[in-house]
Amino acid sequence: MEPLIIAGREFSSRLFTGTGKFSSASMMEEALLASGTELVTVALKRVDMHNKSDDMLLHVSHPHIHLLPNTSGVRTAAEAVYAAQLAREALETNWIKLEIHPDPRYLMPDPVETLQAAAALVKLGFVVLPYIHADPVLCKRLEEAGVAAVMPLGSPIGSNKGLRTADFLEIIISQSNVPVIVDAGIGAPSHAAQAMEMGAAAVLVNTAIAVAKDPVRMAAAFKTAVTAGRMAYEAGLPAINSKAVATSPLVAFLNE
Amino acid sequence: MTFKSIFEQHNWEEVKAGIYGKTAADVEQALHNPRRTLEDFAALISPAAAAYLEPMAALSHELTLQRFGNTMQLYIPMYLSNECQNICTYCGFSLDNKIKRKTLSHAEIMMETAAIKEMGYDHVLLVTGEAHQLVGVDYFKNVLQLLRPHFANISMEVQPMDEADYAALIPLGLHAVLVYQETYHQEDYKKHHPKGRKSSFDYRLETPDRLGRAGIHKMGLGVLIGLEDWRTDSFFTAMHLQYLEKRYWQTKYSISFPRLRPFSGGLAPKVVMDDRELVQLICAYRLLNQEIELSISTREKEVFRDNIIRLGITTMSAGSRTNPGGYTVDRQSLEQFEISDERSAAAIAAMLKRSGYEPVWKDWDKVFS
Numbered sequence: 001m002e003p004l005i006i007a008g009r010e011f012s013s014r015l016f017t018g019t020g021k022f023s024s025a026s027m028m029e030e031a032l033l034a035s036g037t038e039l040v041t042v043a044l045k046r047v048d049m050h051n052k053s054d055d056m057l058l059h060v061s062h063p064h065i066h067l068l069p070n071t072s073g074v075r076t077a078a079e080a081v082y083a084a085q086l087a088r089e090a091l092e093t094n095w096i097k098l099e100i101h102p103d104p105r106y107l108m109p110d111p112v113e114t115l116q117a118a119a120a121l122v123k124l125g126f127v128v129l130p131y132i133h134a135d136p137v138l139c140k141r142l143e144e145a146g147v148a149a150v151m152p153l154g155s156p157i158g159s160n161k162g163l164r165t166a167d168f169l170e171i172i173i174s175q176s177n178v179p180v181i182v183d184a185g186i187g188a189p190s191h192a193a194q195a196m197e198m199g200a201a202a203v204l205v206n207t208a209i210a211v212a213k214d215p216v217r218m219a220a221a222f223k224t225a226v227t228a229g230r231m232a233y234e235a236g237l238p239a240i241n242s243k244a245v246a247t248s249p250l251v252a253f254l255n256e
Numbered sequence: 257m258t259f260k261s262i263f264e265q266h267n268w269e270e271v272k273a274g275i276y277g278k279t280a281a282d283v284e285q286a287l288h289n290p291r292r293t294l295e296d297f298a299a300l301i302s303p304a305a306a307a308y309l310e311p312m313a314a315l316s317h318e319l320t321l322q323r324f325g326n327t328m329q330l331y332i333p334m335y336l337s338n339e340c341q342n343i344c345t346y347c348g349f350s351l352d353n354k355i356k357r358k359t360l361s362h363a364e365i366m367m368e369t370a371a372i373k374e375m376g377y378d379h380v381l382l383v384t385g386e387a388h389q390l391v392g393v394d395y396f397k398n399v400l401q402l403l404r405p406h407f408a409n410i411s412m413e414v415q416p417m418d419e420a421d422y423a424a425l426i427p428l429g430l431h432a433v434l435v436y437q438e439t440y441h442q443e444d445y446k447k448h449h450p451k452g453r454k455s456s457f458d459y460r461l462e463t464p465d466r467l468g469r470a471g472i473h474k475m476g477l478g479v480l481i482g483l484e485d486w487r488t489d490s491f492f493t494a495m496h497l498q499y500l501e502k503r504y505w506q507t508k509y510s511i512s513f514p515r516l517r518p519f520s521g522g523l524a525p526k527v528v529m530d531d532r533e534l535v536q537l538i539c540a541y542r543l544l545n546q547e548i549e550l551s552i553s554t555r556e557k558e559v560f561r562d563n564i565i566r567l568g569i570t571t572m573s574a575g576s577r578t579n580p581g582g583y584t585v586d587r588q589s590l591e592q593f594e595i596s597d598e599r600s601a602a603a604i605a606a607m608l609k610r611s612g613y614e615p616v617w618k619d620w621d622k623v624f625s
Contacts, residue, residue, distance in 0.1 A: 021324070021325020021326060021327060022325065023325075023326035023612045023614055024326075025614070044621055045408070045618070045619055045621045046616070046618060046619055048378075048618060049621075073621070073624050074624060075506060079624060082623065083621075083623060083624065086623050102506045103505055103506065104473075104507070104508035104547075105501065105505070105508070105547045158322060159322075160322065207322065210325050210326070211321050211325050211326065
């Protein structure tokens with residue numbers, strides 16, 4: 001499998017994971033290890049950034065796991081920039097998952113504030129991965145602003161509904177010059193495989209693993225699905241034939 | 257426009273009759289609807305839904321798990337003052353209740369803070385009576401400035417204030433405000449609040465609008481269960497919630513279910529809500545709204561709290577004291593109401609872990625506005 005490269009960093013796993021909703025920090029750690037993930041996002045609001053023995057931070061601390069702090073909770077570009085700077089200072093990483101959702105009910109990302117914050121953070125030297133709607137134009141605008149990847153949603157976050165935005169994801173993937181990571185809404189390994197077959201660079205999964213009856217086995221299932229989906233994409237999926245080939249070809253007259 | 261204009265289009269008795277007129281067929285329809293309306297909610301809180309408690313609980317559990325995961329948020333109240341200029345028939349701090357009055361000084365607040373932090377808390381709820389001279393906006397400004405460095409998240413349950421006051425407190429670290437209407441029954445409201453600023457039903461009713469306009473992050477709604485018919489009161493609360501969610505879409509909402517508890521010299525509840533009914537109400541809220549935070553306090557008994565965590569609740573308090581200085585300064589001063597679950601925060605955290613839930617002590621950060 002081709003490795004994924006984001007901002008010069010190589011990932012052999014294309015499954016990114018979240019850290020919320022697990023029944024305990026040790027369960028989360030076990031699931032993350034079973035998933036093979038190398039990029040794990042952590043909400044700044046959930047951790048004590050200045051406490052080296054923070055329970056969650058301790059349980060994600062492994063040499064192969066790269067930490068991706070996220071700004072969940074902020075409502076404006078200014079707040080996001082401030083939070084990112086604090087995260088860089090405290091967690092010693094310039095990577096940031098930019099999440100600005102002023103709507104606390106459906107956690108819908110704000111495209112206006114996100115674009116503004118992305119541009120500011122890129123200028124400040126951050127590796128910016130913005131969480132956004134599956135909006136092809138917004139993705140191009142973010143790419144021009146210098147983000148390292150785009151993270152469009154598959155369906156509302158936590159909904160487990162799968163790739164309801166598939167038509168737009170296809171457009172985004174076809175025209176993107178930066179990796180496209182499908183974030184939010186992936187509720188089953190088959191959804192993850194579908195995103196990978198479509199050509200997504202990676203997927204980010206949280207709820208589906210965290211709230212499964214057996215999160216560790218579910219994490220392993222996602223690992224397999226992401227690998228299978230990516231292999232299929234690289235192998236070149238055959239075209240889907242919806243009807244049989246006509247027995248009397250329409251252009252046969254050209255041979256006569 | 258405020259909620260008042262919508263509220264005034266409804267008549268208490270008609271709403272009540274509507275709820276009590278719901279049938280088993282209405283309940284089944286409500287259970288099957290993927291997106292539930294206020295009328296579905298009425299069916300789910302009706303007497304007809306009592307027979308559907310198990311399927312309601314199963315749905316509530318599933319919806320809560322999907323949204324909130326295997327987690328439970330923990331907070332603790334800090335009572336700052338029991339000074340009060342209101343007469344409320346059901347409250348231990350009522351003006352006509354002859355108790356020793358106490359307002360914590362800064363030094364005392366810091367002592368209480370140290371005790372609370374020691375228990376593991378990072379989210380605090382500040383509670384007072386209503387005494388504008390002693391415990392007004394300036395007092396709150398000072399307290400927020402004092403406490404902000406020490407807590408990730410600060411909420412208040414104090415007297416309703418003007419929009420400008422909220423707007424001044426929010427940048428200082430005020431995250432959430434809990435303001436319960438007590439009852440939406442206008443005449444009964446007046447009977448229970450005969451004196452003081454709280455006697456204005458309208459000012460209280462419009463408080464969430466003022467909070468929304470001021471841009472508060474979160475507000476908590478509810479009624480004091482026991483004053484009036486809880487089904488009708490809950491229907492109005494849900495109506496209020498739906499109005500607020502559409503209007504102040506950047507604000508998060510929570511619902512609490514305080515059942516009237518005894519206090520020294522207090523009022524006996526007019527309406528008693530039993531445990532089955534409280535479970536029914538909690539599940540009905542979850543079925544109406546998958547995203548709403550549902551909170552349960554130490555007013556409820558141990559066994560009930562241990563079991564309710566699977567049925568829709570997302571937020572709990574533990575180890576609470578309901579008197580100013582109750583953690584360290586003056587443990588014996590008179591409490592607002594008697595708590596039922598006296599277990600420590602550590603004991604509740606251990607109970608949650610045994611039940612497969614991660615206690616969440618911190619889910620905000622003081623760096624956020």
